[in-house]
Amino acid sequence: MRKRLWVMSALALVLVLVSAPLGGCATTGDGEEAPDGGGEGAGKEPYVVGAVLSLTGAQSALGVPEKNAIDLEVARINAEGGINGHPLEVIIEDDASDVDQAIARTTKLIEQDNVLAIIGSTGTGQSMAMREVIAEAGIPQVSLAGSLIITQDFSPLVFQTPWSNALVVDVTLEYLADLGLTNVGLITEDTGFGKDGRTLVAETAANHGLTVVSDQVFKPADTDMTGQLTVIKGAGADVVLMWSSVAASSIVPKNMAQLGMDIPLVGSHGIARQEFVDSAGAAADGVVMFAGKVLAPDAYGVGTPSYEAATSFIDRYAETYGEPPSNTFAGHAYDGLYLVVEALKRLDEGFTPSDLRDEIERTSGFPGIGGVFTFSATDHNGMSADDLVGYRVTDGAWALLE
Amino acid sequence: MEASELLQLVIAGLKNGSIYALLALGFTIVYAATNVINFAQGEFYMLGGMLAVFAFSGLNVPLVAAVALAVVTVAGIGALFERLAIRPRKDADPMALIIITVGGSLVFASVARHLFGSDALPLPEFTPGPSFVFAGAAIERQTIWIWVIVTATVIGLTLLYNRTRLGRAMRACMENREAARLMGIDTARVVMVSFALAAALGALAGVAVTPLTSTRFDIGAGIAVKGFAAAILGGLGSPLAAVAGGLLLGLIEQAVIPFSSVLKDVVALAVLLLVLFVRPQGLFRRTRKEKV
Structure with missing residues (x-):
């Protein structure tokens, strides 16, 4: 009996080690921990947005900085009073760089969490696989993956932040x-x-x-x-x-x-x-x-809105995570988040998911980190060779x- | 195609094949002792590279010591894995044990991600320098190291099996575990040693390849499939057969590339299936009549 106890406790230790990182990212983003920093935000219903990111698996090197960027910016938005007084909550799910997981996590976000929009996924395969569930729910999706097919195989609900x-x-x-x-x-x-x-x-x-x-x-x-x-x-x-x-x-x-x-x-x-x-x-x-220009921000032109957005983001990122983002993917997540947030800011109370979609499509000249975004009814990538x-x-x- | 290109493909095939061979040896050794396919074998490969990087870059240990440290530590992890996860269920159905090894591989990968992060981590070459050029084809120095390691491993294993008491005990277990136990052989020890040895070989392969590819917490499963295929091709028998299976798999893959690199893995696996149909016992294993 004692022998078995010893084995069991060793196994328990291993389980704790394994579940610690998974538990950290599979549940909710840090947005929840800072619900309403500004006094104005208190009382109003939170705006809940979902994000499906590849935090493990082959694309984790892309997904992890994306999560970092979203956590960072959600905390900042809430500290500044949220969106028109509503705190922002982003629920982050890990698709393990896997198509089936992406569909399952998206379904969960839609059915259990009633999210207003979905950011993600990190990869092209996952982003494409998710759209069926998203189309059924009729909510907008902002993909962080860079393939042309995401916006060329056009869906009115799907937007994209990296240069296609x-x-x-x-x-x-x-x-x-x-x-x-x-x-x-x-x-x-x-x-x-x-x-x-x-x-x-x-x-x-x-x-x-x-x-x-x-x-x-x-x-x-x-x-x-x-x-x-x-x-x-x-x-x-x-x-x-x-x-x-x-x-x-x-x-x-x-x-x-x-x-x-x-x-x-x-x-x-x-x-x-x-x-x-x-x-x-x-x-x-x-x-x-x-x-894009984020790896060398001077290329935006010093003092331009994109330059200011990028350098301020890089500084805040470095302050929180100890080093600046070492790639462009954190910036794609920043853009994805703010495309949704800016649209939410422009909307009046009581909007529908399709109002949110329309408002994202009306984005014009938004100075993001990937470039300057201007969407239209036919262009959901919104960037040009100048970026x-x-x-x-x-x-x-x-x-x-x- | 020019002769030098052909030679280059053969070199690439023998290089990849040697890596598959080292993994196949691990599968074969554990199978011989337990009749279990150890799907955590790929994680020993990953852990070998990871621990060597950690010792070299994190602890600033010299490269040679980092390599030795990684191999010894992973051998210990292999023995511990057997002690904690396999032995408590040693009388279970082999299928249950195989599932345990699959679970073990997930645990190893998760722990590695927790400890070492999700980035690819590099390790310098054992002996840096430009590739040797032989008849128009390049052989990088690290490849020669890989070949040396495979050759030394085969010689070492052959000596172990034929010249030492422990090796003979391992062979006895391979023939018939129950009879070996009745003859007074400590089969539990043989199984543990087999796991440690398989883990050490996996780690050695991982350490030898990391300078060429960098390592990451999730590379174990992909390479395990290749090593497993090589082991099946060889017939899960003698060390030489495992090495032959690995080299053959590597060469088949390269032979497909000039025609279509998309189909490389498909063709390699199709060959494996064909072998299983025609010679289920593997290419290099003689069938023996079972006495009733």
């Missing part, structure tokens, strides 16, 4: 054409985001006078891409174009260095994070990608491309 792949692919291919790198060796990850980029490059390369000489794919769980890169090398590519956002993307520059490939590597905004540079080490030097700048890895960090 269409925008980034266009700017990136134009860059390759300008440098005369016409033979493109394409390597993409086997996920929703990667497939979206792969299709877009295949369809539009010819418009820029480019040819895809080799089209390779890798799995997020792969440990080695030298095989794919060998085939690209053999096909006579001038440049390797990589459309990927998962952690395995950092293996590509390393494998290129190991193979002695000295052609340039150009990536997507999916690698716009310090983790990519740190993982790839010296091999990341010279990698180019196009993304993108080029970056190159220089001395172990992303620096503006001259």
